[in-house]
Amino acid sequence: MQDALLDMRSITKTFPGVKALDDVSLKVRTGEIHAICGENGAGKSTLMKVLSGVYPAGSYDGEIHYDGALAQFRDISDSEARGIIIIHQELALVPLLSIAENLFLGNENARGGVIDWRETNRRTESLLRKVGLRDAPTTLVEKLGVGKQQLVEIAKALAKDVRLLILDEPTAALSESDSQALLDLMLELKTQGMTQIIISHKLNEVRRIADTVTVIRDGQSVSSFAASDGITEDRIVRDMVGRSMENRYPPRTRRIGDLLMRVRDWSVTHPDHADRKAIRDVEFDVRAGEVVGIAGLMGSGRTELAMSIFGRSWGRNITGTVEMHGKPVDVSDVGRAIRAGLAYVTEDRKSLGLILDDTITRNITLANLAEVARGPVLNDRAETQVAERYRKDLSIRTPGVFQKVVNLSGGNQQKVVLSKWLFVGPEVLILDEPTRGIDVGAKYEIYGLINDLAAAGKGVVMISSEMPELLGMCDRIYVMNEGTLVGEMPTSEASQERIMSLIVNE
Incomplete structure (x- = not known):
């Protein structure tokens, strides 16, 4: 040198x-x-x-x-x-x-x-x-x-x-x-x-x-x-x-409950190619208190599956059913999906998850404005109280909740996205690459939030390209390849080698 x-x-x-x-x-x-x-x-x-x-x-x-x-x-x-x-x-x-x-x-x-x-x-x-x-x-x-x-x-x-x-x-x-x-x-x-x-x-x-x-x-x-x-x-x-982190994933006492959500016979056509089925005959389920992982390579269809379920935000000619507590629910648009008990944290927080030039307060309440409104008029005080609560609960590092989101670090932006969907009060939260581009300290905090959701009886679907993350956080893992699920296993029986073998051998 x-x-x-x-x-x-x-x-x-x-x-x-x-x-x-x-x-x-x-x-x-x-x-x-x-x-x-x-x-x-x-x-x-x-x-x-x-x-x-x-x-x-x-x-x-x-x-x-x-x-x-x-x-x-x-x-x-x-x-x-x-x-x-x-x-x-x-x-x-x-x-x-x-x-x-x-x-x-x-x-x-x-x-x-x-x-x-x-x-x-x-x-x-x-x-x-x-x-x-x-x-x-x-x-x-x-x-x-x-x-x-x-x-x-x-x-x-x-x-x-x-x-x-x-x-x-x-x-x-x-x-x-x-x-x-x-x-x-x-x-x-x-x-x-x-x-x-x-x-x-x-x-x-x-x-x-x-x-x-x-x-x-x-x-x-x-x-x-x-x-x-x-x-x-x-x-x-x-x-x-500033401290040692021998255990990268916080411990969790697993209490898996009754069946919460089931997706049956889910198929989706690519929005730009009418002859191409992007998702084919997918079936999976999530139980109360369970963290379910979806593994797969980029392009395997994981994000397309999640977005198509959440209000048909991606794809066309979508067929299949989504059930909550054993009964079919209407998820034909985002509003209906939210009312059915679903929420989706996108992998692209800057383009699809946040309004970067708006405040933390407005971003957090955006998906549930009715909760902070009196009739057609927003209640600024209630909105601020909600934002302050999530700032404290999720440890969002900011001088104040009226700070523009564009000025926050990636980890704190991700916490704002999570706050927005937690404020909706979902029964099933779909997390698409929830720790992408954030540091190990912020990752640990988000893992803790996921554990808290599971402990409260919520269902969590976690899409991640980091297999150690899925193995460290999930109870069960589905493996996806070329638009279909090619395997399912409890985490206790899973390994990176086994997941990859399912992908490459299909």
């Missing part, structure tokens, strides 16, 4: 009433992969915004030394001109433009105001080869899966002569195979001398690729250690949350 390419010294950033960063230091050596770990709200994203010029020089205390000189970036274009490129968790691609158009958007190959498409496509093909993509430059981005879109983002960074590549939760929405491909690419870029920073909650990935790990907690840098010193998940977790 060579000398430090980046040296952030005593960075302090204050917002009204909140000190987001307090004397944080970060040193990244040339050519290394440096991991930054910390709970949601710890200050990781704020630190990267300081680095990239989103928060310009003068708006924070401390110094940034880059490539041996004091750097005072005025904005993002200023930092990008020096080769610092950030790929955010929410990808910044234009779906209806081609790969080539996205790669050179704002950086076009043009002569006299006319784009040279031959040169653009030639350079695009060269960049795509570097990241392992074989798609044509003219392919629309909307036609690509999330894994390929992530690679397009990296190719876009390479088009800008990147020297320091920063990836924020790059594998949060990827399948296992796509995640491994991305990590392999990062290691390949390292052999080419590229310096990289990765922000990740997936500690197994951190252990695999990181040369150095820095942990930030409550706006302060608490530790930094090299792989040669021994990177263990327990050490990272201890520094992240």
